[in-house]
Amino acid sequence: MATGELSIYNLVKFQAIPPDWPGGFWWHWLFFTVVVIGFVLTMVMGVIYIERRGMGRMQSRLGPNRTGPFGLLQPVADAIKVLLKENIVPVAADKIVHWLAPVIAFAPALMIFAVIPFENGALLADLNIGILYVVAISSVSTVGIFMAGWGSSNKYSLLGAMRNVAAVVSYEIPLVLAIVGVVLIAGSLSLNQMVVAQDIPFILLQPLGFLLFFTAGCAEINRSPFDLMEADSEIVAGFHTEYSGMKFAMFYLVEYAEAVAISAIITTLFLGGWRGPLLPPWLWFIVKVMLVFFAMVWTRTTLPRIRIDQLMAFAWKFLLPMSLLNLFITALQVLADWPTQLIWAMIIVNFAVMAIIILIWSRFFFRLGWGRIEV
Amino acid sequence: MAVRTEPFVLNMGPVHPSTHGVFRMRATLDGEVVIDIEPVFGYLHRGIEKLAEQRTYTGITPLTDRLDYISSMSNNLAYCLAVEKLAGIKVPERAEYIRVIMAELQRIAALLIAVGAFLNDCGAYFTPFLYMFRERERIVDLFEMVSGQRLTYNYMRAGGVSQDLPEEFMPALRKFMDMMPRFMDEYDRLLMQNEILIARAKGVGILTGEQAINCSVSGPVLRASGVNWDIRKADPYSIYDQFDFDIPTQATGDCYDRYRQRVEEMRQSLRIIRQAMEQLPSGPVRAELPQLIRPPTGEAYARIEAPKGELGFYLVSDNSIAPYRCHIRPPSLINLTALRDMVRGWKVADLIIIFGSIDITVGEIDR
Numbered sequence: 001m002a003t004g005e006l007s008i009y010n011l012v013k014f015q016a017i018p019p020d021w022p023g024g025f026w027w028h029w030l031f032f033t034v035v036v037i038g039f040v041l042t043m044v045m046g047v048i049y050i051e052r053r054g055m056g057r058m059q060s061r062l063g064p065n066r067t068g069p070f071g072l073l074q075p076v077a078d079a080i081k082v083l084l085k086e087n088i089v090p091v092a093a094d095k096i097v098h099w100l101a102p103v104i105a106f107a108p109a110l111m112i113f114a115v116i117p118f119e120n121g122a123l124l125a126d127l128n129i130g131i132l133y134v135v136a137i138s139s140v141s142t143v144g145i146f147m148a149g150w151g152s153s154n155k156y157s158l159l160g161a162m163r164n165v166a167a168v169v170s171y172e173i174p175l176v177l178a179i180v181g182v183v184l185i186a187g188s189l190s191l192n193q194m195v196v197a198q199d200i201p202f203i204l205l206q207p208l209g210f211l212l213f214f215t216a217g218c219a220e221i222n223r224s225p226f227d228l229m230e231a232d233s234e235i236v237a238g239f240h241t242e243y244s245g246m247k248f249a250m251f252y253l254v255e256y257a258e259a260v261a262i263s264a265i266i267t268t269l270f271l272g273g274w275r276g277p278l279l280p281p282w283l284w285f286i287v288k289v290m291l292v293f294f295a296m297v298w299t300r301t302t303l304p305r306i307r308i309d310q311l312m313a314f315a316w317k318f319l320l321p322m323s324l325l326n327l328f329i330t331a332l333q334v335l336a337d338w339p340t341q342l343i344w345a346m347i348i349v350n351f352a353v354m355a356i357i358i359l360i361w362s363r364f365f366f367r368l369g370w371g372r373i374e375v
Numbered sequence: 376m377a378v379r380t381e382p383f384v385l386n387m388g389p390v391h392p393s394t395h396g397v398f399r400m401r402a403t404l405d406g407e408v409v410i411d412i413e414p415v416f417g418y419l420h421r422g423i424e425k426l427a428e429q430r431t432y433t434g435i436t437p438l439t440d441r442l443d444y445i446s447s448m449s450n451n452l453a454y455c456l457a458v459e460k461l462a463g464i465k466v467p468e469r470a471e472y473i474r475v476i477m478a479e480l481q482r483i484a485a486l487l488i489a490v491g492a493f494l495n496d497c498g499a500y501f502t503p504f505l506y507m508f509r510e511r512e513r514i515v516d517l518f519e520m521v522s523g524q525r526l527t528y529n530y531m532r533a534g535g536v537s538q539d540l541p542e543e544f545m546p547a548l549r550k551f552m553d554m555m556p557r558f559m560d561e562y563d564r565l566l567m568q569n570e571i572l573i574a575r576a577k578g579v580g581i582l583t584g585e586q587a588i589n590c591s592v593s594g595p596v597l598r599a600s601g602v603n604w605d606i607r608k609a610d611p612y613s614i615y616d617q618f619d620f621d622i623p624t625q626a627t628g629d630c631y632d633r634y635r636q637r638v639e640e641m642r643q644s645l646r647i648i649r650q651a652m653e654q655l656p657s658g659p660v661r662a663e664l665p666q667l668i669r670p671p672t673g674e675a676y677a678r679i680e681a682p683k684g685e686l687g688f689y690l691v692s693d694n695s696i697a698p699y700r701c702h703i704r705p706p707s708l709i710n711l712t713a714l715r716d717m718v719r720g721w722k723v724a725d726l727i728i729i730f731g732s733i734d735i736t737v738g739e740i741d742r
Contacts, residue, residue, distance in 0.1 A: 055500075055501075058502060059505040060505060060506060060509050061505060155383065155385045156385075159407070159723065162406075224498065224500055225498065225571055227498070228724070231724070233392050233393040233495060233497075233498060233727055234393065234498075234723055234724050234727045235723065236391060300500055301500060301501075302499070302502065302565075303498075303499065303569070303571055304494065304497040304498045304499040304566070304569065304571045304572050305497065305498025305499075305571075306498075306571050306574065307574075307575060307722060307724045308407055308722065308724065309722070310574055310575075368570055368571060368573075368574035
């Protein structure tokens with residue numbers, strides 16, 4: 001565990017390549033940069049396949065099944081198709097901003113994976129402030145998306161981008177507060193350390209935190225039912241209405257890379273990361289990420305979309321008080337040393353607390369349909 | 376500090392995922408709030424009313440298929456009723472029953488699309504829509520058995536229907552009738568009590584009964600506003616006075632009520648079909664008519680309760696083989712006139728679902 005002063009050598013821990021190799025530091029970076037990019041790209045293809053086939057099943061149709069065995073090559077075919085498309089830039093667009101937006105949106109989505117452990121210690125940079133880094137970096141994508149909305153000089157794009165900024169700013173807070181509960185129990189901000197601390201998955205100790213994080217995470221990356229920024233039935237395609245070809249492919253990639261990132265963070269924080277019996281750790285990690293993503297697909301196929309004012313009200317009047325209560329209760333439990341002493345009592349109490357709080361709050365304090373809120 | 380803002384115009388359509396065809400709205404927005412809208416249509420104009428003046432009375436039926444192309448049977452029925460009224464043709468009893476069965480099946484098929492598209496507009500990503508398409512396919516299969524077509528059926532004729540039901544039709548219909556109530560329950564379980572759907576649709580886009588009557592709105596939209604007006608009861612045509620069914624109405628007239636109203640109407644249609652199946656007599660399905668109908672000079676207006684509302688055909692005859700004038704009263708167009716009053720002050724997202732809850736087909740608006 002890296003401790004002490006905040007210098008680059010303290011921040012980075014060498015595991016995959018022994019540090020006594022000549023230039024070990026750089027070999028490690030090179031190796032894991034390749035791994036991370038390969039992982040993100042293949043996972044994106046995997047989740048696109050899961051999404052399309054899973055949605056097909058849920059909607060009583062087949063989904064893509066013609067390209068390769070079981071349609072496995074469909075994402076490849078999609079990618080090739082979209083790359084061969086013409087790159088169209090609107091005349092009135094701000095050319096530089098329009099060009100730069102997908103780049104700025106994509107880089108942070110990739111950077112998140114730098115601190116996510118695939119196995120014990122197998123990660124690009126074991127930052128001792130890992131989760132803080134994730135929270136900080138993941139917000140940068142919003143800048144790219146707003147640039148896309150503004151630079152396209154299209155009203156649908158602008159509406160989508162405005163919605164996205166509003167959503168991200170609001171949902172960041174419950175998201176972070178849900179993380180703090182985990183940090184309190186794990187006693188570390190390093191993602192690797194958090195996984196090491198999970199002798200039982202934190203979803204059992206933090207059920208409410210998990211739900212809050214999942215919900216706020218879905219809103220953060222604009223998955224349904226919070227997919228207002230690209231609500232196809234309302235504002236056509238939102239911020240990427242005016243994008244085509246490679247640039248559109250980049251936004252498509254960002255969308256799914258962020259979904260994988262949120263799934264990976266949920267896996268790491270709440271589901272025990274790479275830990276699990278029998279199977280190799282990296283396989284456990286991938287399986288769990290896929291499962292979390294499948295839950296997102298499930299909500300997408302089932303739920304209608306909420307409105308922008310309801311989205312805001314939901315963040316500030318439901319998720320925020322919930323996450324504060326969750327934090328308060330967790331802090332008390334940590335203070336009383338429950339996570340080490342009374343772990344089973346903590347599981348039971350926390351599940352009961354979750355059920356009661358959600359029930360009371362959703363009955364008496366906040367309902368989605370309570371009137372119109374001006375934003 | 377007050378931020379100075381100014382409204383902007385958003386041009387929705389004619390190519391937009393939720394305009395249900397080539398329909399265009401010029402929406403004036405203040406941020407997300409809709410200040411005003413101006414519907415623009417005419418993108419699908421084919422001059423059906425004018426074309427009808429060049430055709431024989433039988434030759435117009437295929438044109439009516441292309442009005443509201445998701446409820447062709449109802450259009451055929453309305454047109455044939457007008458011709459029969461004009462020429463004084465008596466329809467055999469079996470044909471009347473077959474027509475009722477077809478019209479009610481068509482109502483279910485069209486309302487399934489209306490409800491599915493509405494839920495899709497609410498953002499339930501295609502799942503309810505495709506569920507409902509699954510059942511609609513079965514209805515379309517039934518129509519294919521009788522007419523050989525899956526979209527533009529051209530099945531009804533002045534004086535009856537084009538041909539008798541094939542042998543395999545009644546067993547297939549019986550099977551469908553056994554399955555359908557279960558599927559209807561499935562839709563209800565999926566979304567009827569969904570918190571998000573209620574939050575989105577309840578209290579949104581309220582159309583009061585008075586407003587609805589003033590705009591001469593008809594069909595499910597009118598009945599969702601609490602007005603008990605259904606032409607099947609109010610001015611019975613064909614043999615609707617022989618069946619036992621209710622006219623459901625809702626109280627407030629918001630989007631959720633319009634959704635509920637359509638679901639209820641599907642259940643009532645099932646009741647009518649069940650009765651018509653049991654009472655179906657044998658006999659001829661077409662009146663003996665000359666090949667070219669020459670109605671006496673005069674005019675006739677026939678109206679039916681189509682899935683979307685009152686569908687009327689006004690025909691003027693000058694004793695030739697083609698009508699002198701054919702005017703169509705499309706329910707979609709008249710219902711659309713209420714849109715502006717309903718959307719003012721709501722958000723863009725509401726505009727879409729209010730528009731979806733009216734349920735229009737552009738083929739009928741533009742004719």
